[in-house]
Amino acid sequence: MSAYNVMAMSPFIAGAVAVVAIMLGIAVRRSHRASAAATVAAFALMLACIPVAAGVAPRQVTPLVVIDAYALFWLAIIFGAGMATAILARDYLRVRGGQPEEFYLLLLISCIGAGAMVCSRHFASFYLGLEVMTIPLYGMISYICSGKRGVEAGLKYLILAGAASAFLLFGAALIFSEAGTLDFVGMACATVNYSGSLVVLAGLAMVLVGVGFKLSLAPFHLWTPDVYEGAPAPVTAFMATVSKGAVLAALLRYFSTVSPDTFMSLRTAFSLAAAASMIAGNLLALRQTNVKRILACSSIAHAGYVAVAFLALGDIAAHAVAYYFAAYFAATLGAFGVITLLSANGDLREHDAMEDYRGLFHTRPVLAAVLALMLLSLAGVPLTAGFLGKVYVFMAGIRAGLWWQTGVLVFASAVGLVYYLRIIAVMTATPKDGDHACEVLLPAVSSAAKGLLAALTLAVLWMGIYPAPLLRIIEGIHLSAH
Amino acid sequence: MNLLFVISFVCLAAGMVGGGLVFSFLVAPHRPGAIKNTPYECGEQPIGQAWIQFNVGYYLFGLMFLVFDVEAAFLYPWAVAFRQMGTVGLIEAGLFILVLLVGLAYAWKKGVLEWV
Numbered sequence: 267m268s269a270y271n272v273m274a275m276s277p278f279i280a281g282a283v284a285v286v287a288i289m290l291g292i293a294v295r296r297s298h299r300a301s302a303a304a305t306v307a308a309f310a311l312m313l314a315c316i317p318v319a320a321g322v323a324p325r326q327v328t329p330l331v332v333i334d335a336y337a338l339f340w341l342a343i344i345f346g347a348g349m350a351t352a353i354l355a356r357d358y359l360r361v362r363g364g365q366p367e368e369f370y371l372l373l374l375i376s377c378i379g380a381g382a383m384v385c386s387r388h389f390a391s392f393y394l395g396l397e398v399m400t401i402p403l404y405g406m407i408s409y410i411c412s413g414k415r416g417v418e419a420g421l422k423y424l425i426l427a428g429a430a431s432a433f434l435l436f437g438a439a440l441i442f443s444e445a446g447t448l449d450f451v452g453m454a455c456a457t458v459n460y461s462g463s464l465v466v467l468a469g470l471a472m473v474l475v476g477v478g479f480k481l482s483l484a485p486f487h488l489w490t491p492d493v494y495e496g497a498p499a500p501v502t503a504f505m506a507t508v509s510k511g512a513v514l515a516a517l518l519r520y521f522s523t524v525s526p527d528t529f530m531s532l533r534t535a536f537s538l539a540a541a542a543s544m545i546a547g548n549l550l551a552l553r554q555t556n557v558k559r560i561l562a563c564s565s566i567a568h569a570g571y572v573a574v575a576f577l578a579l580g581d582i583a584a585h586a587v588a589y590y591f592a593a594y595f596a597a598t599l600g601a602f603g604v605i606t607l608l609s610a611n612g613d614l615r616e617h618d619a620m621e622d623y624r625g626l627f628h629t630r631p632v633l634a635a636v637l638a639l640m641l642l643s644l645a646g647v648p649l650t651a652g653f654l655g656k657v658y659v660f661m662a663g664i665r666a667g668l669w670w671q672t673g674v675l676v677f678a679s680a681v682g683l684v685y686y687l688r689i690i691a692v693m694t695a696t697p698k699d700g701d702h703a704c705e706v707l708l709p710a711v712s713s714a715a716k717g718l719l720a721a722l723t724l725a726v727l728w729m730g731i732y733p734a735p736l737l738r739i740i741e742g743i744h745l746s747a748h
Numbered sequence: 749m750n751l752l753f754v755i756s757f758v759c760l761a762a763g764m765v766g767g768g769l770v771f772s773f774l775v776a777p778h779r780p781g782a783i784k785n786t787p788y789e790c791g792e793q794p795i796g797q798a799w800i801q802f803n804v805g806y807y808l809f810g811l812m813f814l815v816f817d818v819e820a821a822f823l824y825p826w827a828v829a830f831r832q833m834g835t836v837g838l839i840e841a842g843l844f845i846l847v848l849l850v851g852l853a854y855a856w857k858k859g860v861l862e863w864v
């Protein structure tokens with residue numbers, strides 16, 4: 267009995283042991299190379315523990331945690347994204363000096379928190395996971411504390427995320443006052459039984475505010491461009507992928523415990539938020555001149571797209587959200603990966619202004635091609651992963667009868683194409699003063715980062731051209747069984 | 749019915765805060781003086797402004813204190829239930845202390861324990 271629980275929790279145990287071991291290693295002798303290598307190895311170990319846990323899944327460990335196929339799928343892509351971030355961060359931090367070793371501890375802890383969230387079936391573990399994921403992010407965002415931007419972004423995120431957590435907690439407390447339990451199933455049943463109750467409605471609205479902030483859904487999206495711009499590029503990649511995906515995965519588990527027809531008021535609110543983020547994200551992106559801000563606005567829009575799939579609820583939603591996020595993770599990590607590598611050179615400047623990308627196809631053709639592919643995937647162009655992700659979301663929306671939401675999705679995607687193509691157009695233009703661009707854009711790309719970008723490129727193409735193997739895995743996931 | 753509950757809760761919360769302020773304003777004698785208006789610093793004479801940058805060492809010491817504070821808070825219940833928890837409890841508490849010890853070793857190595 268106990269041994270099976272240990273097997274089910276082995277990815278977490280491996281991660282926790284790795285954090286303590288790496289910290290001890292830093293105390294004994296500082297070495298950036300060793301820290302980064304140990305972190306990548308720790309992520310590999312955590313990924314290797316997932317098949318072990320799958321052997322005993324589905325399994326409920328204590329009333330707080332459930333390890334099932336859904337949780338394990340998310341754990342795999344979260345740990346994969348963590349590993350990619352570690353590889354990118356090494357190139358980025360290496361040129362910046364200081365004491366980069368502790369960054370990897372924060373990254374590992376944040377990934378463990380995100381993992382705890384996707385496995386949670388109780389509000390206590392959900393909130394614990396959320397905070398364990400968010401608190402290291404404050405440090406990661408302002409890790410480069412020599413400049414003003416990082417510190418400002420970190421402080422902004424600290425205050426706003428704190429306020430969002432307060433909303434989430436208060437909302438849960440209000441639901442608890444009617445339901446008498448913090449268990450997801452019990453809370454969801456209470457929201458059905460007391461659907462007319464003002465206290466429960468207020469609680470649900472406050473939970474929506476807290477979660478909307480984390481997902482950067484439309485009325486709560488204003489922090490996103492500022493924080494994404496100020497954070498180091500690998501951290502932005504991590505925030506745009508892991509911290510969004512994990513919140514939505516946990517939320518989907520919560521709402522999938524009851525039939526979709528019961529939350530009419532909540533569905534309306536969520537639909538409006540989704541539509542507003544699709545429109546606001548895409549329109550905001552049109553006016554930006556900073557590539558990181560464009561990608562931040564694009565991530566607001568993507569939260570809206572995936573919220574449409576989320577509204578379908580149940581297994582359809584679980585499959586669409588899982589596929590969409592797998593595609594989005596690969597493309598976003600790839601796009602921010604290119605920004606990271608361009609910023610990893612001697613002038614210690616963040617290469618995120620549109621001008622830095624002028625003529626990139628002439629100076630760094632391979633990096634430019636990778637970035638172009640990732641942007642096309644984010645735009646949802648056929649033969650890339652993003653296209654099938656959109657098709658999947660579209661189908662989920664149609665099957666659940668979400669007509670106008672799906673209509674907004676199609677319209678917003680068309681608008682979105684413009685700003686992705688704008689970046690690509692700038693990259694193909696001839697450089698203004700060729701010698702200058704060549705001189706600046708000469709970062710030494712490590713072989714690990716080269717391998718990572720190659721893997722992400724292959725993943726985006728493979729998921730776009732031959733998705734059957736991934737679909738087989740995803741369609742084996744059933745949420746409603748719990 | 750539910751609305752009544754919410755309203756009465758809000759009124760009660762506002763009354764607790766506002767009532768205390770209003771009542772002390774009405775009842776308390778008001779005779780300020782130069783010495784009375786100085787901030788209370790545990791009997792020390794305050795020097796200068798409070799809006800200055802403090803030595804970062806204070807915060808590091810505060811963090812280290814927190815580590816042991818939380819450790820003590822968790823070890824008391826364990827000590828009370830020591831016999832019932834048995835060997836498993838001993839191992840769990842040992843792991844807990846070990847993790848905190850690693851944190852202490854890290855801080856020591858980093859020079860946090862030396863006042864500069």
